[in-house]
Structure formats: C-alpha cells, structure tokens
Amino acid sequence: MAKLVCVLFLVAAVACANAVPNRIVGGNPTVIENYPSIVQVESRTGIIWGQSCAASILNTRFVVSAAHCFAGILNTRNRRIRAGTSNRASGGVVVSINRIVNHPTYGSNQMDGDISVIQLASALVYNDRIQQVPIVPQGFELPDNLPVVHSGWGATSQGGLASAILRDVTIYTINHDVCASRYASLLFPRRVTQNMICAGILDVGGKDACQGDSGGPLYYDGILVGIVSWGRGCADPVYPGVSTKVASYTDWIVQTVSSL
The missing domain is CATH 2.40.10.10 (Trypsin-like serine proteases)
Known part of the structure; x- marks a missing residue:
C-alpha cells in the first residue's frame, strides 16, 4: 500500500508525495485532533x-x-x-x-x-x-478486506439520535461483485457502480456509518478513499454501507x- 499517493491542494497546484444517507454504529468516541x-x-x-x-x-x-x-x-x-x-x-x-x-x-x-x-x-x-486531507490518486483500486475507518457525528443505531461527540469505527472493504449482487437482489434493486466502495463487517454487521454521517470520510491510513453515500439501514450484516469511490x-x- 506504499504506492498510495496524496494529492495536496495548494492554491491550484497539485503536489505529490508518499502518503503516510449518517452517526457511527459500533464505534468509539474520539477527538478532532485525530481527524x-x-x-x-x-x-x-x-x-x-x-x-x-x-x-x-x-x-x-x-x-x-x-x-x-x-x-x-x-x-x-x-x-x-x-x-x-x-x-x-x-x-x-x-x-x-x-x-x-x-x-x-x-x-x-x-x-x-x-x-x-x-x-x-x-x-x-x-x-x-x-x-x-490527503486524497487517493485517480484510478487507484483498493483491495478487498482492507481496514478502513469512518468518523462522524451520525446516529449510533438505525433511527437513533445523533452523537454529541465525534466517533470513529474500523471496518473492511468488501468485494465489489459480492456487494453489487446483494443489492441487486432487493425487491427494489439498488445499483452499486464501479464508482462506489462497499465496506462493513460482511455477514456480521454491527459497525457502519449511519444517518448524519453522509458526506463524511472513509479513510485508509489517513488518506481519503471514500465519501459516505448510502446503504440499507445501518450496520446491516447482509447489505454493507456504500461510499463514493474518491479515486x-x-x-x-x-x-x-x-x-x-
């Protein structure tokens, strides 16, 4: 994963260097200094x-x-x-x-x-x-089962109240075809395109972004790789959360x- 590159927006220039609809479900309190x-x-x-x-x-x-x-x-x-x-x-x-x-x-x-x-x-x-935030380069493909992190102030359970403090949670990237086939099987199918990342704890659930986290980050090693977008409920074991693929x-x- 050392090939990841960060894109730094400095006025209108781009510099490259080595990169060091939601509240978080199943996560822990954190502080803004970490994110x-x-x-x-x-x-x-x-x-x-x-x-x-x-x-x-x-x-x-x-x-x-x-x-x-x-x-x-x-x-x-x-x-x-x-x-x-x-x-x-x-x-x-x-x-x-x-x-x-x-x-x-x-x-x-x-x-x-x-x-x-x-x-x-x-x-x-x-x-x-x-x-x-450093962002992932264009076209970079994340492997399956990679640990990634959500942070935000969204609900800690489906339909619950927003969190009063920042929280984070570690989940894992999920194979695109597996995720896409599950959402396609719904009574009203949802499309998971190649411009999306699925992440969660597949067939276990319990950890995810939720209402109020939308638009927030999905990080790998501090790099912005995803933007919280949508899902079926929150922390569903069968249907992972879906983020926009920044790459x-x-x-x-x-x-x-x-x-x-």
Missing part, C-alpha cells in the same frame, strides 16, 4: 441550524462532501460548515458557503456521482484541529478546485 480534516455540514430550517452531514477539508477554501447533502431546495445561505471541534453543533469555527458544485452525473444513475466540491466564503486557518473523481476534484 482534523473532518468538518460538520450544518443546514438551517427557519432560524435553527443543525448538523446534517459531514465533509473533508481539501484546502483552506474548499471541502468535499456528498452531492445528496447539497441537493434540493437548501441553497448556500442555508448551509455552512463547522470545523475544528469534537462536539456536534458547538465549538470550533463556523464558515459560510460561497458555492456548491455537485458532480454533473449525480442524479442520472441512482446514487452514482454522489460527490460535491464546496467553496467556502472565507478561508480556514490551519491548526492542530483543522487540517487538509473515480480525483481528477474532477482537482479540476473543479482549480477552476473556481
């Missing part, structure tokens, strides 16, 4: 703001998340991000959103293309709680950040 690139996405209903999704910091002016977190009637004035805090909906720094760019294929093939680049209205300031969109992310 300083994760931020909360908050939505406003009336005058009330609440955490609805998560995102990852690309650089001081951009974050990446799931497109389904930024679809629908809520515009940039009703979305913001909160960075640098372990606590849900409190602490850290709050930054408004300037522009949202959902992937152009999102919505045309079920959940394919579920990725969004978000431009912030003002720059983040890096510290031990706020840092950019299918790395070039698009770079191009989008560079063009704004």
Whole structure:
C-alpha cells in the first residue's frame, strides 16, 4: 500500500508525495485532533441550524462532501460548515458557503456521482484541529478486506439520535461483485457502480456509518478513499454501507478546485 499517493491542494497546484444517507454504529468516541480534516455540514430550517452531514477539508477554501447533502431546495445561505471541534453543533469555527458544485452525473444513475466540491466564503486557518486531507490518486483500486475507518457525528443505531461527540469505527472493504449482487437482489434493486466502495463487517454487521454521517470520510491510513453515500439501514450484516469511490473523481476534484 506504499504506492498510495496524496494529492495536496495548494492554491491550484497539485503536489505529490508518499502518503503516510449518517452517526457511527459500533464505534468509539474520539477527538478532532485525530481527524482534523473532518468538518460538520450544518443546514438551517427557519432560524435553527443543525448538523446534517459531514465533509473533508481539501484546502483552506474548499471541502468535499456528498452531492445528496447539497441537493434540493437548501441553497448556500442555508448551509455552512463547522470545523475544528469534537462536539456536534458547538465549538470550533463556523464558515459560510460561497458555492456548491455537485458532480454533473449525480442524479442520472441512482446514487452514482454522489460527490460535491464546496467553496467556502472565507478561508480556514490551519491548526492542530483543522487540517487538509490527503486524497487517493485517480484510478487507484483498493483491495478487498482492507481496514478502513469512518468518523462522524451520525446516529449510533438505525433511527437513533445523533452523537454529541465525534466517533470513529474500523471496518473492511468488501468485494465489489459480492456487494453489487446483494443489492441487486432487493425487491427494489439498488445499483452499486464501479464508482462506489462497499465496506462493513460482511455477514456480521454491527459497525457502519449511519444517518448524519453522509458526506463524511472513509479513510485508509489517513488518506481519503471514500465519501459516505448510502446503504440499507445501518450496520446491516447482509447489505454493507456504500461510499463514493474518491479515486473515480480525483481528477474532477482537482479540476473543479482549480477552476473556481
């Protein structure tokens, strides 16, 4: 796995070096210093703001998340991000959103293309709680049974309440064909495309992302390899959680950040 390369967004340049719809189910409490690139996405209903999704910091002016977190009637004035805090909906720094760019294929093939680049209205300031994330290179294929990590503030059980503090959980990548065939067998089949990663504890369950974790990171060794997208419930033993495969969109992310 030493061949993994990190893509660092430094203004519009890309530097390469050796890389060192959810609350977490079956995980443990953690602190933002362990995951300083994760931020909360908050939505406003009336005058009330609440955490609805998560995102990852690309650089001081951009974050990446799931497109389904930024679809629908809520515009940039009703979305913001909160960075640098372990606590849900409190602490850290709050930054408004300037522009949202959902992937152009999102919505045309079920959940394919579920990725969004978000431009912030003002720059983040890096510290031990706020840092950019290295992302996987375009086209990189993760092997099966690789330990990967979710972090977030989502529900700790299907239909449960959101977590008040950041949590994480280690799960494993699952063979794409196995995952795709299981979702295809549903009464209302769901499509698992080559632009998606399945991860969980197959035929055991109990560990997963859940409601409120959407848009948040799936890491391998601190590298962003996936973005929480969808699944059948949470921590289901038969149907693993599905994340957007970042390696299918790395070039698009770079191009989008560079063009704004």
